[in-house]
Amino acid sequence: MSFWAITSIVTATFFAMEFVAWATHKYVMHGFLWVLHSDHHKKDHYGFLERNDSFFLIFAVPSMVLFIAGSLVGLHTPWLWIGLGILLYGIAYFLVHEVFIHQRIKWLKRTNSVYFQAIRKAHKVHHKHLGKEDGECFGMLVVPWKYVREAMRSRQQAPRA
Secondary structure, three states: OOHHHHHHHHHHHHHHHHHHHHHHHHHHHHHHOHHHHHHHHOOOOOOOOOHHHHHHHHHHHHHHHHHHHHHHHOOOOOHHHHHHHHHHHHHHHHHHHHHHHOOOOOOOOOOOOHHHHHHHHHHHHHHOOOOOOOOOOOOOOOOOHHHHHHHHHHHHHOOOO
């Protein structure tokens, strides 16, 4: 398999995972597995881990299975590369959601990036709903355009240093 084919598979998988994450968040986490996700919407968190963190395993298992299958079948098949795309999305999700947004690790506290401000706003809008109904903004890396525009306006109105 060529470098470009591998790169295309990994990239396509990474971007497809945003839709998978959106659908899982909307229909599974806010559906029949709300019992695991509900503590993530509570105002007060007790301890470092939440029941919601079990979704990390739910998303990691397909990636691990694909890594194993790709290793057994051979690098000329797409399985390992799809697993890599899922893994890379998982890393991006962790950095954006856990580190940047929820500050579970104290990195990336401040940014002037319009994109990151829009992500933070969309997530804040999602969390204003404490129940599983009436949710909005279920994605992570693809942000509704209205929050990007809002971040651009606030940046233009901010006093220059």
